[in-house]
Structure formats: C-alpha cells, structure tokens
Amino acid sequence: xxxxxxxxMLAAMGDRRFDNxxxxxxxxxxxxxxxxxxxxEGEKTAIAAEATGxxxxxxxxxxLDSRPRFTSDPxxxxxxxxxxxxxxxxxxxxxxxxSEMIAREYGSTVPLLWLDACAAPGGKTTAAIDGxxxxxxxxxxxxxxxxxxxxxxxxxxxxxPATVVTRGDATRYxxxxxTFDIIAVDAPCSGEGMMRKDVTAREQWSxxxxxxxxxxxxxxxxxxxxxxxxxGYLVYSTCTFNTAENELxxxxxxxxxxxxxxxxxxxxxxxxxxxxxxxxxxxxxxRFIPGRVRGEGLFVTILRKPGTLTPIVTTLKESKxxxxxxxxxxxxxxxxxxxxxxSRSCLAMLDxxxxxxxxxxxxxEGEVRAFPRLWSPLLAALLRELQVMSAGVEMATVKGKDLIxxxxxxxxxxxSPRAFATVALSREEALAYLSRENVTLPADTPRGIILLLYDxxxxxxxxxxxxxxNNLYPKEWRIRHNI
Numbered sequence: 366x367x368x369x370x371x372x373x374m375l376a377a378m379g380d381r382r383f384d385n386x387x388x389x390x391x392x393x394x395x396x397x398x399x400x401x402x403x404x405x406e407g408e409k410t411a412i413a414a415e416a417t418g419x420x421x422x423x424x425x426x427x428x429l430d431s432r433p434r435f436t437s438d439p440x441x442x443x444x445x446x447x448x449x450x451x452x453x454x455x456x457x458x459x460x461x462x463x464s465e466m467i468a469r470e471y472g473s474t475v476p477l478l479w480l481d482a483c484a485a486p487g488g489k490t491t492a493a494i495d496g497x498x499x500x501x502x503x504x505x506x507x508x509x510x511x512x513x514x515x516x517x518x519x520x521x522x523x524x525x526p527a528t529v530v531t532r533g534d535a536t537r538y539x540x541x542x543x544t545f546d547i548i549a550v551d552a553p554c555s556g557e558g559m560m561r562k563d564v565t566a567r568e569q570w571s572x573x574x575x576x577x578x579x580x581x582x583x584x585x586x587x588x589x590x591x592x593x594x595x596x597g598y599l600v601y602s603t604c605t606f607n608t609a610e611n612e613l614x615x616x617x618x619x620x621x622x623x624x625x626x627x628x629x630x631x632x633x634x635x636x637x638x639x640x641x642x643x644x645x646x647x648x649x650x651x652r653f654i655p656g657r658v659r660g661e662g663l664f665v666t667i668l669r670k671p672g673t674l675t676p677i678v679t680t681l682k683e684s685k686x687x688x689x690x691x692x693x694x695x696x697x698x699x700x701x702x703x704x705x706x707x708s709r710s711c712l713a714m715l716d717x718x719x720x721x722x723x724x725x726x727x728x729x730e731g732e733v734r735a736f737p738r739l740w741s742p743l744l745a746a747l748l749r750e751l752q753v754m755s756a757g758v759e760m761a762t763v764k765g766k767d768l769i770x771x772x773x774x775x776x777x778x779x780x781s782p783r784a785f786a787t788v789a790l791s792r793e794e795a796l797a798y799l800s801r802e803n804v805t806l807p808a809d810t811p812r813g814i815i816l817l818l819y820d821x822x823x824x825x826x827x828x829x830x831x832x833x834x835n836n837l838y839p840k841e842w843r844i845r846h847n848i
Contacts, residue, residue, distance in 0.1 A: 367391050367560065371570055374607060380640050382654055383606065389656035395562040396659050397432045398451040400488075401425040402444055403495060404524060404778050405822060410440040420659075422633035423454040425495065428659065436844050439795040439819045444522030444776050449488040452558075452653035452660030456489040456549065456600070458632050459667070460496025463547060463598055467674060468498070475676045476500035476527075476739065477546040482535060482589055485512035487519030489551055489602075494525045502678075502740045504529045504545075504747070506538070517754050518842055521773040526723070526758045527737045529744075531751040535588035540750045544743075546676050548593050549600040552582045552614075558604035558662020561655055579609050586618050595672025598627065602665040606654075608642050611664040616645045619668055627667040635659070639666070681742040701731040701763055710768055711735070711760050714784040723757070723779070731763040732771070735779070770814055772839050775823045785816035785826075795819040798827075801836050801843040810834075 367387045375383040399416075401407025403425055412435075413427060420426025428451065435441050435448050460479070468474040476498050481490045484505035494503050505520055505528065507513040513532040520528050555574045556566040586601070593599055601618075603610050618624060628649035631638060635658045639650035650666035703725060711733050712720050723735040736744055736757030747753055759773045774780055788806055790798060798804050798817060806815065810829050817824045827834040 367567060368570060370572065371557070371560075374572070378606075378608060378640055382637060382657060385656055386606070386654060390560045390567075393561065393656070395655075395661060396451055397429040398449060398454075398660070399427050399429065399446045400449045400454055400457070400492065400495075401427065401446045402491075402523060405443065405445045407440075407446045410438075410445050410820075412438060412440065412446055418659075420451045420454055421635065422451075423457045423492075425457075426451055426454045437796060439792060439799060439824060440822075442522065442799055442842075442844070443819065443822050443824055444524050445822065447488060447491055447519070447523070449492070450661045450663075452658065452663040453488050454492055455632060455636075455651065455653075455663070455665060456602075457492035457496035459600055459629065459665070460493045460547075462629050462632070463600075463667075464496065464498045464501075467546070467676065470674065471676060474498055476502065476678050478544065478677050478740075478743070479503045480538070480545045480548045480589075480592065481505045481551070482538065482548060482585065483507070483551050483553060484530075485509065485516040487516045487523075489549060490516070490520055490528075491523040491525075493549065494523060494528070500527060500737070500739060502527045502529070502737070502743070504531065506531045506533065506751075508532070508534050513754060514841065521755070521759070522776050524776045524778040526735065526777055526779050527740060529747055529756045530754045531747070532754055533752050535585045537751055539588040539591040541592045541746065543594045544592050544677060544746075545597060546594055546674065547598045547600065548589050549602070550585060550589060551602045551604075552578075552585060552610070554578050554582070554603040554605040554610050555607065556604060557606045558653075558655075558664075561661060575607055575609055578605075579614060582610060582614055583617070586614070590618065590622060590670070593670050594674060594677060595670055596674030597670050599624070599668045599670070600665065601668065602663060604661065604663055606662055606664070608640055611652075611666075612639055612642045612645055612648060612650065615648050615650070615666045615668060616642075619648075622668075623671050624668040625671070627669050629667065677743070678739065681740070700729060701727050703727040703733065707733065707763060707768065714760060714770065714774060714781055716779050716781045719779055720781075725760075727763070733760045733763065733768075734758060735760055769828075769837065770826050772825055772837070772842065775816060775825045780823060785814055786811050787816045787818050789818045789821075790824065792819070795824055796844070798825060798836060798838060799842075799844045801838050801840065804834055804836060806834050 416427035418428040485507040490505040559566040653663040826837040
C-alpha cells in the first residue's frame, strides 16, 4: 500500500507529471530488462534472442516480456549480460557523452579516471565501463562489507581489466584530493523509485527517512567533492522522487562550491526533465517517472567543478615503486616473491596482443594480479589510502609449487584463448559446475588446469587429476539452485 503521506508529498510538488504516479506504483508491474556486454558479444546469448524491445537510451539495453530464472542461465555467470533496470542504463550513455565532451575540450581522446562512489551491486559500474573511453580506469567503492563482496564478484564477471574495487566510506576518498576526472554518486536515498518493485521501500518510507537520507547525502557529496579534479564532473543520482534529495540537494552543492550545471540535453525521448523549484536555477536534470518511461524511478544531474580539466592520465609518469617499509609484525612471515618463472607463466596466460600493457605484482597472500601499466603510478596511492579489495585482474594464487588460476582470469577479456586446454560443457553440465558439483571430463582430457567453456565462452577452471576433476569455482559464488 502506498502511504497517504507519500501521495500528499507528490501533490505538494505541484507537478502534473506525478498525478498518476501513486496508482502506477501500486497497480503495475516493473519492466524486466538486461544490458548486454559488448566485450563478450552479449547479443549472441539466448537471453538476447528473447528480447522484445530495445532501451532507447542505451544501444545494448533490451526489454523482456517476463522475468526468467536468470540464475539458471550460465551466460549470466559468464558476465555476458547484466540484469539491470533500464533507467539505470542512463549511466552508460552519460559516461559516453562526458567522454566525448572531455575529448573535444582537451583536444584528443584520452582514458579517464571514473569513481563510482556508492557502487554495489555493480550495475552502474559496469554501465560506466561500457560508456567510457577504452582504457579508462574505473574505481568502484562500497561501504557495506557484504555488498562490497557482491560488487567485486559482478565487476570481475564483466571482465574489464582496468578496475579497482574498494570498501570504505566517503571520508577516505577526501584524502585523494583532486584525483578523479569523473565521480558518480548514486546516493543512498529514501528509495521512492523502488516502490513498484520493493514492498519494503513502501513500508519504510517516511518524511523522517527523507531527512535522514538528506543528511547522509550532504556528507557524502562534501567529502567526494574534494576528490574531484578542477574542471571534473560529478554525476549525482538517486532512485527517489522528492526534491529535497534531488534538485535541492544538487543546488545546495552548486551554491556552496560554485559548480556549474552541465546540460547534456535529454538523452532520449520519454525521459523527463527536472521539477521546477522556486529559487532553484535550472540544473538540466533528467528524471525517469514510471508510467511515463519504461523503467523505475531515477533522478540524475551533472555538476562541473570550477576550473579547466586536465585528465589525470596525462599527468601520470611511470616510476619505480618505492621499497616497502619493514613490517616488524611480518618479519618472520614468509613473503611471496614474484619470481621470473611465475611471471613467465602468468604472462603466458594473457592475450599476447596486449600482455605488454600490464604489470604483474604479488600480494602478501600470494595472489598475482595484472594491472594496466598506464595506471600503475596511481595504484600506489589507492593502496595507501583505501581498502582495496581487488585491482586489475586477479590472475592466480601461488600454492607451494603450484599456480592456481583465479576465476576472474577465466572471465577477463585479456585471457589468452590458447593459454589452457579447454572442454565444452552443456547447459546442465555448466550449471552443475557453477553449483560446485563434480564435472566429468572426456577420457582424453589432459591432466592439469582445464578451462571450461559454455556456448563457446569461458566459464571457469577445473584441475584434472586423472580420476576426477577438482572444481575451482569460488565457493562464495556458487549457485544453490541449478534447475
């Protein structure tokens, strides 16, 4: 049930576009949509063949007539598509337009540094990846530990190598002063835009919740503004309708910082503009209103920091890493070493056409990662100031004399297609593997690490020891129902 106070709030906004919204939220069902992964030919998936319409503001967005059991589709776990509300796909279109705008202003196309500050579960992060200039570095942060793990999983599945996933609050990013070219803040909000699909959003809503969320949004924006480069762009969004968390929040930041509202134009027909608020100059915002658009509720606006943007990638210089300081607590602990043999083995796993673009490193836990050389000078600062959960492609873990490849390598777009022997699985076999059940390999399968394929695309690894194959799919990722 939609609360009367919510209906009264909509009426008080004085905008006829909201006249039928309460009925729409109460009486209609949400759209079902997916965003295809262009780097993994998502258009070739079975789910793409079932699509009944295109999302007009993003070329890879598709609508479905009904909601299938997505977890029973191996292609979802391969990162070949992402289940996402169509409204949120606007992030990809905004990332593309900002990339083009910056290229025109700077005089050439350059990779950009994008921060998704409130990123879980990862839909807007992976959308930004698809919209940004190739080679851009995307940093995705989440405060809640459990949601941060989900974020890391979804980013790894998408397969883009130039990513960093962190966990923490916005205050930690304030230390990285004037670092990011673009910061996206999909702020924690009162969730009014989710009322059609989430009963909890209806039940928990109250004017007091709006006040509570507004206070949190102010703190987040103030801290993140410090991390934005002069001339950089802040993409502010919420999944709510009220003006306190939307136009008034953005206007407050604009007035206090001297920011400029950026006009990208309405990106597609059907998207509405902002709500007129007395005393608030135009913000060129975009609003998604259920019943008027095929998606859930969303507000987004863009503010530009005063100054001229010099993309940070143009200021980075390759430098030798400083020698780590001695840690007395770890003096007697074995520290893994990235030996020449390990380096050669890992580099052989990467696509030879791009392998030279990545630098290898090893963590104290023995995890080898490949990180883009272009961004390596920045990584030290991120590791120093933030709680980094993953950086680049987590390739393998050193265990004694063995090198066990990671699931993120299997799903990465820089995996060499000839690095491992392969075995193709049926849908039923793929679902068994994703459930961490035993997989029976053909009798002539060589021993060692085997890359499993489904529908011609990597699914994950097993270790064939002859009489059985050890399933290497991450325990925390396993699906619990495979039919």
